[in-house]
Amino acid sequence: MLHVAIVGAGPAGFYTAEALAKRLGTVAIDIIDRLPTPYGLIRAGVAPDHQSIKAVDRRYAAVLAGGVRFVGNVEIGDGGVSIDELTRLYDAVVLATGAPRDRPLGITGEDLPGVMGSAAFVGWYNGHPDFADLDVPLGQAGACVIGNGNVAIDVARLLAKTPGELAASDIARHARSALAASAVRDIHIIGRRGPYQASFTPKEMGELGLLERAQPRVNRADLPDSAGDAALDPGLRKVVGHLRNFAAQPRTDKPVTIDFDFLTRPVAIERHGEALRLIVEATRLDGDVAVGTGVMRSIDCGLVVGCIGYRTAEIPGVPFDTARGRFVNDNGHIAPGLYVTGWARRGPSGTIGTNRPDGGEVAEEIATEISAGRRAGGGGLDALLAARGIRPVTFAGWQAIDAAEIAAATHPAPRDKHVTRAALLAAADGGCAGGTTPL
Structure with a gap:
């Protein structure tokens, strides 16, 4: 089975995961994000009074419910997992980190x-x-x-x-x-x-x-x-x-x-x-x-x-185009087995939906260029995180956060957001047994 890691749980990452699952059928996909919450700019960038736009998160939730793993609260780079480590664990790695700076x-x-x-x-x-x-x-x-x-x-x-x-x-x-x-x-x-x-x-x-x-x-x-x-x-x-x-x-x-x-x-x-x-x-x-x-x-x-x-945040070990504020790439290729999609690929332009064609292109390239190896994939990542004392938040953990925020809201607000890592991790742990991956 092909093991793919997508770094970044925003629209670009989810459209890529969706396209990979459709194109390959059987594939193990982990979406990794530095925050305990998924959906990227849908949660943290779209204006809070534009709730109709935020509704696209239901589509992304369906991707996670369909078997794609969410691995939140994991930094890629300094203080977390390096790009070299990811490329050794997975057959393909896709950077979908957007342009948060x-x-x-x-x-x-x-x-x-x-x-x-x-x-x-x-x-x-x-x-x-x-x-x-x-x-x-x-x-x-x-x-x-x-x-x-x-x-x-x-x-x-x-x-x-x-x-x-x-x-x-x-x-x-x-x-x-x-x-x-x-x-x-x-x-x-x-x-x-x-x-x-x-x-x-x-x-x-x-x-x-x-x-x-x-x-x-x-x-x-x-x-x-x-x-x-x-x-x-x-x-x-x-x-x-x-x-x-x-x-x-x-x-x-x-x-x-x-x-x-x-x-x-x-x-x-x-x-x-x-x-x-x-x-x-x-x-x-x-x-x-x-x-x-x-x-x-x-x-x-x-x-x-x-x-x-905006500019993409640099990741140690990944070539960066300082003038354009994005990763150096050739039509989405950075290095063998390492790809980029969305704003991190093109620069900050277009709408949320503009990232969907990028995801389809990257999925096609991976399907054509990468053969399933004997990589450890998600199991190897879990072992590495456990050894370093890093507690990732799972989809179940995010569901617990989501439920807690909705329950705390005062009508007509749709939710009362937890805004610190401590509060988010506490909600992920307290809402269900599977909130974070056990060490």
């Missing part, structure tokens, strides 16, 4: 308190254990969100929503409380180019116009001549239509504003008393390229969130 802003002052990337901020409100203790300053009126994609929209929307609007979400309890007491009233979404170059999608843009206490605003001078709208692809045309509608709306008495600052380039971040000041430069377009004009201004704020992209 923030791309730096590259400006002076980005290391100041109150400045953070979207991976950290989104992880904070989604209850990711790495960011549960993040200090998110919400005591100032201003907040700057740098980026012109859907993540920037998510961050701005969550900052602007009322407690009632978040009641049916699975936002982490600490974030729910902090946002309810937030003083943020002036939210700026900052992009160095214009509306035609934005990466928003119509659904996310339309949601901003429905917020109870917040009004999105666009400077009419930033909008291109409407004659060019007809040449846009349908999705971007709808986005620009929303922006034109926001620009046409009179000022309301809603207490929160979301300003789209197009043609604006962040230059530096400075301390300003107890708060921050973002220095920005006006830009102009030379084709699709933003060019600085030398005209500067400042925006007072207490929070700056960079939403300009």
Whole structure:
């Protein structure tokens, strides 16, 4: 039997496991993750008020229920299991670790308190254990969100929503409380180019116009001549239509504003008393390229969130493309028996579903190139982990966590997330006898 290890329990990993099972029929697959919980960005990246998107986890649960093993709470790399050890234990190893690290802003002052990337901020409100203790300053009126994609929209929307609007979400309890007491009233979404170059999608843009206490605003001078709208692809045309509608709306008495600052380039971040000041430069377009004009201004704020992209986390022993923020690979091949899929292969682009074709391609390559050997597979991994005192969380352990979070929820919230490793492991152990693999 072929033994395959998939590193990363997010969408890319599950689509690969699903494709392998379909293509090979008989195959032993272990999905390994550093967290005690599966589903990757479905749990920790998708906005908590987008529950319909999170429903795809039912498909992934069916993969685990169908015989694929979940091996959670296991680090691959320093302090855990090395890539060399995995490739000796399994016939094929697939890296599906995504891109969980923030791309730096590259400006002076980005290391100041109150400045953070979207991976950290989104992880904070989604209850990711790495960011549960993040200090998110919400005591100032201003907040700057740098980026012109859907993540920037998510961050701005969550900052602007009322407690009632978040009641049916699975936002982490600490974030729910902090946002309810937030003083943020002036939210700026900052992009160095214009509306035609934005990466928003119509659904996310339309949601901003429905917020109870917040009004999105666009400077009419930033909008291109409407004659060019007809040449846009349908999705971007709808986005620009929303922006034109926001620009046409009179000022309301809603207490929160979301300003789209197009043609604006962040230059530096400075301390300003107890708060921050973002220095920005006006830009102009030379084709699709933003060019600085030398005209500067400042925006007072207490929070700056960079939403300009992500990078894959490096793993010792795996060649890494620093410039592109992903593993070096040739169409998914890294080395004999070692593959990569999803964002770790392509870079952070596309939607959740974009990872599915990648999984199918990797499954076909493994089926064609790898012959079943006499590798120890999951049994060998279990023995190695036991020898090192590492207690992996199984699918049964995750089910116990899931049940505990659902039981703790207050209607209409779907769950009350455990946000520390200690709480997650305690729930995995206490919910059922098979919560963690016994030593």
